[in-house]
Each structure stands twice: as structure tokens, then as C-alpha cells.
Amino acid sequence: MVLFAMLCRIDGLMLSESMDSTQQDSFDRTYREQAKLIFSKLSRVSEKAMTLDTDKYYFAYLIENDVCYLCLCEKAYPKKLAFNFLEELYKEFDTSYGSEVALAKRPYQFVKFETFITKTRKLYRDTRSQRNLSDVSFELRDVQKIMTKNIRDIVGRGEKLNDVNDKSEKLLAESIRYEKQTIALASQLFFKKYFPVIIILLFLFFIYIRYAYW
Structure with a gap:
């Protein structure tokens, strides 16, 4: 399942997020910090889509129009579903707030978008649902060709994604x-x-x- 999702402008300004309320605070802190480290390494020449493996989970991110859409998923969760989820976030956010992103000044200026993220996370919770089985397409990209790295390559050695x-x-x-x-x-x-x-x-x-x- 998708454990949480975060949206960040490419320059590091946080835009919105949705966390799993069932997770412990220590879990949230650990992986939120890793997510923010990932954001800090991004630039306009970074890979547009990538997965980053951790111990039990993996991060998946998608960059569109200077916004990074990132989610943390359980290891067994299909990557095609993860990128379909991110694609849905991108389409809705870009339609609703795309023209306002460049003008945003304060962190979490689009906190209202959390409602849509949370609702969409619930739709993608069950990988066996009829909706998700029919949605495993990710038509715009071939997931097999998306680069995969280990989170230690980014966090441990401070390697930049670009x-x-x-x-x-x-x-x-x-x-x-x-x-x-x-x-x-x-x-x-x-x-x-x-x-x-x-x-x-x-x-x-x-x-x-x-x-x-x-």
C-alpha cells in the first residue's frame, strides 16, 4: 500500500502531503526526513521518474512542471500502481493549482490538496481491487525502464540524483x-x-x- 505522499516544488518548497495516521511517530520522522533529503538533491536535470529502495519500503517519485510527486510504498506494492497513483496526483494538482505553483511563497500553501491525496491513497490501498487491476497501465511510461537506486546511495553517500x-x-x-x-x-x-x-x-x-x- 501507499504509506504517504508528499508534493514539493523542485527548489525545495513543500506544497502538500498526506500521511498514514496509523504509523508511529518514529516511522513518520525517519521516512519524512529521507523524503526531504531526496527533495534536496533534485534539480531540473534530475531523472523525471525514479524508485529508491529502502529496507522494507521504496520511494517512487515523478517530476512534472517543476513539481515532484513522491510516495512511500511497501516493498511488495506494484510499482506500476505507485506510478499510476503519482500520475493521478499530478493531473489533479496541475489542473487545480498548476498556474499558482511558481508564485507560492510559504510551505504547504496547497494544504487543501491533502484531501485529494488521502482519498486517492485509499483507492490504491487494495492492489486486488477491480479498479486497480484495470489501472495497471501507466501508459505514459514503461516502469521497467525507470531507474532504480538504493536509498543509501542518496542519503548515505550524499549522491545527487542529477x-x-x-x-x-x-x-x-x-x-x-x-x-x-x-x-x-x-x-x-x-x-x-x-x-x-x-x-x-x-x-x-x-x-x-x-x-x-x-
Whole structure:
């Protein structure tokens, strides 16, 4: 089952959450802190979907429009259902509050969304229900291709989730720099080639003006 779910803007601002009231406070504190550590490692170049294994549970997260939708699930809970659950949160939240996210200033500004999260968690509680059996599709993504890591890789060693994208980010920066250099070189070649022509045309224009009005 889905034990809790949290929504966070990509810059670390908490937006909303729904916790399982049956869990002990120590459980909540432990996994809430791990969830916040995960949020702190995210950026716009992080993997858009990932699962992170813990001892008895796993985190699943989905990033859409600068919002991270994260849930903690029991180990045996189907990952396809977990991502279907996150997809439902994304669609509802983006429709209701998407235009307000960038303007949010205070933590948990969308606390009212907890009602929808809690209701949806209850719908996904029983993996054998007819609704969930028919919903195991996660049409937008192939769960088998979603990267899985161990939570120790993130929390223990402090590894950033966007490390896997460092090379592509550097390559993009190099590409942009090369493009700027190419444009600058092309401009230099243009002026070098046509500068004498421009000077002659300006000279002729000056002569024309001088004799036309004198």
C-alpha cells in the first residue's frame, strides 16, 4: 500500500502531503526526513521518474512542471500502481493549482490538496481491487525502464540524483559555447569580406549627398 505522499516544488518548497495516521511517530520522522533529503538533491536535470529502495519500503517519485510527486510504498506494492497513483496526483494538482505553483511563497500553501491525496491513497490501498487491476497501465511510461537506486546511495553517500545527467549537462554547455563562437566567427568573416565594399558605398553616398545639396 501507499504509506504517504508528499508534493514539493523542485527548489525545495513543500506544497502538500498526506500521511498514514496509523504509523508511529518514529516511522513518520525517519521516512519524512529521507523524503526531504531526496527533495534536496533534485534539480531540473534530475531523472523525471525514479524508485529508491529502502529496507522494507521504496520511494517512487515523478517530476512534472517543476513539481515532484513522491510516495512511500511497501516493498511488495506494484510499482506500476505507485506510478499510476503519482500520475493521478499530478493531473489533479496541475489542473487545480498548476498556474499558482511558481508564485507560492510559504510551505504547504496547497494544504487543501491533502484531501485529494488521502482519498486517492485509499483507492490504491487494495492492489486486488477491480479498479486497480484495470489501472495497471501507466501508459505514459514503461516502469521497467525507470531507474532504480538504493536509498543509501542518496542519503548515505550524499549522491545527487542529477549526477547521472552531469555529462549531458556539460555537453549542452559546450554545445552552446561552440554555437556562440561560430556566430562570432561568422560575423568577423562577414565584416572582413565586405568591409571594403561598405567603405566604398559610404564614400559614394557622401559624394552624392555633397553634390546633390551643394
